Amino acid sequence: MYKKTNKFVENKRLKLSNSQLKWETIFRRILIAMSILLVVIILGVLATLIVESMPSIKSLGIGFLWGKVWDPVSNIYGAYPFLVGTLLTSFIALIISVPFSYAIAIYLGEYNPKGWLSDLLKNAIELIAAVPSIIYGFWGLFVLVPIIRTFEMKIGVAPYGIGVLTSSLILAVMIIPYAASLGITLIRMVPSPLKEAAYGLGATRFEVIRSVIMPYTRSGLFAGVLLSLGRALGETMAVTMLIGNTSAVADSIKNAIFGPGNTMASVIANEFTEADHTEYLSALIELGLVLFFVTVIINLIGKRIITRFTND
C-alpha cells in the first residue's frame, strides 16, 4: 500500500518535473546569458574606447582633462570646456525638471490615480519621451530661442538666444518623463494600509505625502532622477542645435549660463564624421571615454546616496 502510493506520487512528480525542470534550466540559462551579454557589451565599449584613444592619451596625457583649447588644426585638444558644458547643462536641466517630475508623480500617483484625466496626462507624459530629439531641437531653435532672446535683451545680457540656458530648458522638458513615470508607479504602489493608518490618525493629505509616501518611495524617486540625469548627460542632437557650439571658456558665471557653450556628446556628433587625421579622431574617442567615466562616477555617487537614504 505504502509502496504503491509512493510510486504513484513519485511518478506524477517526475513526469511534471522533467519538463518543468527542463524549462527551468533553459529559462535560467537565458537570463544568465542575457546578463553576461550586457556586461560583455559594456566592457567591450570600454575596451574599444581605451584602445582607440591610446594615441591621444599618449600624446596629451592627463592634461587632456583640463586643457582649455580644442584646435584640430594644430592638434591641441582639451576637454575642459566640454566637460564643464556637459555638467552644467545636465545639472541645470535636472534642477529645473525635478520639481515638475515630482509634482506630476505625486498628482497622478496620489491625488488623481484613476479616471480619464489621469490616463490622458500619463499618456501625454510618456509621449514627451517618445518625441525625437531633432524635433525638440527645431522647436527650440524656432520657438524657444526668440523667447529667450527677448528675455535676454530685457535683463541686459548678450542676446544670442541660444546657449547653455536654452539647451538646459529643452533638456529639462526631455527628461521630465523619466523621473515622473517611475515616480507615478512607485507612489501608486505604496500600501494602502500605511496611508489609511495615517489618515486614521488625523493626518492631512499633505502630511500623508510628506511623512508616509515620501519616505516610502524616496530611494525609488531618486533612482528616477538618476535616470533623468543619465539621459541629460548623453543627449546630443537637441543640445547641439541650441547650445551655440563654442569651445571658448566663459569668463563669468553670467556668461557661463546665458552664453554659448558646448558638450562632449555634441562635439563628438559634430566633428566625428569629418575627423581627418589620427590624433583628431583619437581625441574625439577619448572625449567619449571621459563621458563614459563621468556617467559611471555620477551613477556611483547616486547609488551611494540611495543606499544612505534607504538605511535611514
Next chain:
Amino acid sequence: MKVMKSLKVAVVALAASVATLSASAQDNTLLGAGSTFVYPLFSKMFSQYTATKVNYQSIGSGGGILQLTNKTVDFGDSDAPLNADQTAKMSAPVLHIPMTSGAVVVTYNIPGVSAALNLTGKDLADIYLGKITTWNAAEIKASNKGVNLPELPIVVIHRSDGSGTSFIFTDYLTKVNADWAKRVGKASAVNWPAGLGGKGSEGVAGLVKQTPGAIGYVELAYAKQNHMPFANIQNKGGKFITPTIEATTLASNVVIPADSKVSITDTDNPKGYPIASFTWALIYKEQNYGSRSKARATELLKLLWWNIHQGQADCAPLNYAPLSKSAVKVAEQILKSATYDGKAIL
C-alpha cells in the same frame, strides 16, 4: 497555426529581399560614398546615366575617404583633397577627378539694409577673428559707400559640424588674412575664435535669419533655395564679385596642375568668385585590387567620363557650377591615367 504560417511567409519574404539586396550589391551596381554637398547633383546625374546603376551614400567627405581606404566602395567623393595623413593610410595611389565646383556665400541679417553688401576678404577674416565687431565699422563702411550701416554688433555664425563648406571658407580666409593663417588655419573644423556654431547649413541659416546683426556662410545653392541675401566678395583683382554659377565656373578657369589637387579659392581669374572649390571623385589609380573585374573598372571610368562631359548639363539647374574648360581637360587626362594591371583602361 495561422500565426505560424504568416510568420513563415514573413521570414521567407525577408530572406528573399535580403538575397536580392546582396545580389544587387554584388552585380554591376557601382558603389560610391562621400560628400553630402555633391549628393543632389550625383542623384540627378546617376538617375540619368543608364549604362550602370550607381548607389551613392552621402555620408560626408571623411566617411567617403574612409570607405575608399577600406575598399568597400568603388569611388569616394571629397570636398577637400586628401591630406598627408589620409594619403598615407591609402594602400595605393589615389586619383582626384574634379566633378563640379561650388561656391560658398556669405549671408547676413542686417535690419534695414537691403542692398547687397561688399566685403573684402581681409575684413571678412577680421570679422570672424572678432576684430571687427560692429556693422558700422570704418573698414566695412569703406567698401560700402552709400549704404546706411547701423551701429549693430556683429554676431558671427559658423558651422559647428566638420564640413567641406567650412574647409573652403577657412581655406579662403587663410589665403587673404595673415593673422587668420597664423591663429586659426584651414580645416573642416577649426578652433573658431569668435561666434556661435550652428549644426549643418540649416543650423547656420536658422541662426542668421533669426539673429539681427548675424553673419554666416552657406553654399550658394542653399542660399538661393532659401532666398537668403549674400555679399559680393572682393577677389584678387580687386573687383567685388556677386556669387553666381558663371563666376564660380570662371574661378576654376585657371591653370590647373596635372593632379587637379588645387585650391581655387582666391582665384587669379579677374572675373572669378573667390570662395569656390572643386569637389573631387576619388578612385584608386590601379583598378585591379581586391577581386575587381576589368569590366567593373571600365564601368566606373565610363561613368566618371560621362560625369565630366554630358553630366555637366545637370549642374546649373541645381545651382552647381559646371567645370571650366581647363578643368575638364585636366580631368580627362587623369581618367586616362587610370590603369588595370598596369594598362590604361580608357
